Amino acid sequence: MNTKQARIIIGVVVVAIVISGIWLFSRKAETPPQAVNATQKPQIATSMQQIADKAAETIDEISPDEATQNGSSGNATAGAPKTQPAAPAVAAKQAQTEPAQKQEETTEENVEDDTIRLSFIDNLSAYLVAGYQPPKSRKNPTERGRLAISYKQVNMHYGLDPSLFGNPGGAAGQLRKAVLDYAFQPGMLKSLYTLYADSFVDQMSEQAQTAERSFPTNGGSFATAQLNAAQSAELLTLYANRCSDAARVFKVMAKEPELNDNVERYLLAARNVNTAYEHFWKRDLKAPSQVELAGKEIKQAIVLREELRSKVIQAIRNRNNLNNLSDEQLLYLAQWGHRRSMSAPQPAKSLDNLSEILTDLGKRLKAEAQKIGE
Incomplete structure (x- = not known):
């Protein structure tokens, strides 16, 4: 799955959440929808905007590498947990391991009796x-x-x-x-x-x-x-x-x-x-x-x-x-x-x-x- 596909899926989810929120809000209201006062309208708009902003932040946080890994398997589904570390993490781990190995080799070469x-x-x-x-x-x-x-x-x-x-x-x-x-x-x-x-x-x-x-x-x-x-x-x-x-x-x-x-x-x-x-x-x-x-x-x-x-x-x-x-x-x-x-x-x-x-x-x-x- 690429970045574009991820954005489409999350967008659909956001729209569904927004529609569900409006329906629940209307069910709880004692007056018909046209009776919603001016104070409640800005609150609804604000809630919808916050949900949209949060969804956008989530989309931006998905890197191309993560998207590729999540969609690389035919059996993978959206939202499945990542099973492999990202490439930068692997490189960082190797960078930490290699100096330790070199230090160990140097210690063995320079070993001496006390x-x-x-x-x-x-x-x-x-x-x-x-x-x-x-x-x-x-x-x-x-x-x-x-x-x-x-x-x-x-x-x-x-x-x-x-x-x-x-x-x-x-x-x-x-x-x-x-x-x-x-x-x-x-x-x-x-x-x-x-x-x-x-x-x-x-x-x-x-x-x-x-x-x-x-x-x-x-x-x-x-x-x-x-x-x-x-x-x-x-x-x-x-x-x-x-x-x-x-x-x-x-x-x-x-x-x-x-x-x-x-x-x-x-x-x-x-x-x-x-x-x-x-x-x-x-x-x-x-x-x-x-x-x-x-x-x-x-x-x-x-x-x-x-x-x-x-x-x-x-x-x-x-x-x-x-x-x-x-x-x-x-x-x-x-x-x-x-x-x-x-x-x-x-x-x-x-x-x-x-x-x-x-x-x-x-x-x-x-x-x-x-x-x-x-």
């Missing part, structure tokens, strides 16, 4: 890239690139910077413990890795290809130059190897819990050495025999510590080909893994998860290095 934040991933990648020294550079005149950052330095660096981890509060030691306890909750390591792995590898690759270092010139001075493809690939490969080596250490410790007992005995022996030295300096040793006895205690403590140290290193090294790691690096990883296993709710599983994560990360970094070197 404690281990994106800022940590950004900072970590920059810190690691800065630790690479390319061959024949100002800080590394040798023929091979090297890393100037150790496992211990990474741990100490981030254990002392509270700005990178939420707001756990407390001193540096408390901060480090709070963050590590949080990360080593059951399932948390894998969740964090899933959340940040792609971003971390991408940033490592991008920064490796844009990093600059100082190189000697023929004139005897130094000039800054961007790393070439071979150097960028070497950077990623060196860190891939670091990840793989650490993963194998933690895998051994996860599978053989008795290694943790060896580490504990070594740590106790190391504390006994410190105690022996303290006793030596605190006691008032006057007689030569007393000095000699105190010296023997120190020597015995050192010998036991070194025996247990060697036992820990060989036990782990013999179970894996870890020739890339020095004794100091291997021992440090063993001690770090031991501390985590002592505080984690599921020690073996946590170390095993960490091993799997580092293994995968090493593969990703190595694959990225191969792409750059092609």
Whole structure:
């Protein structure tokens, strides 16, 4: 039904209403119609005009879209309730929904953990890239690139910077413990890795290809130059190897819990050495025999510590080909893994998860290095 048809129908209805009103009015009157006085005539005219005006307003309020919708079905009748929203209403609803959907998508893209934040991933990648020294550079005149950052330095660096981890509060030691306890909750390591792995590898690759270092010139001075493809690939490969080596250490410790007992005995022996030295300096040793006895205690403590140290290193090294790691690096990883296993709710599983994560990360970094070197 179009607008014109709607106007005709409503006009007919108005005329019927007017005629009915006149008839009812005449029925109620005691005098014949010709006896209606002058006061009543304007009232009748006014009522009829009000009805006509109201009908006109109703017609004007009907939009072409509404008229079309009401008449689009063969079974539709005039005055039937509308079953579909008008097109402008649909557009408005879509306009309200689309920004909400875009906002939801943006939120998912920018999701981050409340404690281990994106800022940590950004900072970590920059810190690691800065630790690479390319061959024949100002800080590394040798023929091979090297890393100037150790496992211990990474741990100490981030254990002392509270700005990178939420707001756990407390001193540096408390901060480090709070963050590590949080990360080593059951399932948390894998969740964090899933959340940040792609971003971390991408940033490592991008920064490796844009990093600059100082190189000697023929004139005897130094000039800054961007790393070439071979150097960028070497950077990623060196860190891939670091990840793989650490993963194998933690895998051994996860599978053989008795290694943790060896580490504990070594740590106790190391504390006994410190105690022996303290006793030596605190006691008032006057007689030569007393000095000699105190010296023997120190020597015995050192010998036991070194025996247990060697036992820990060989036990782990013999179970894996870890020739890339020095004794100091291997021992440090063993001690770090031991501390985590002592505080984690599921020690073996946590170390095993960490091993799997580092293994995968090493593969990703190595694959990225191969792409750059092609």
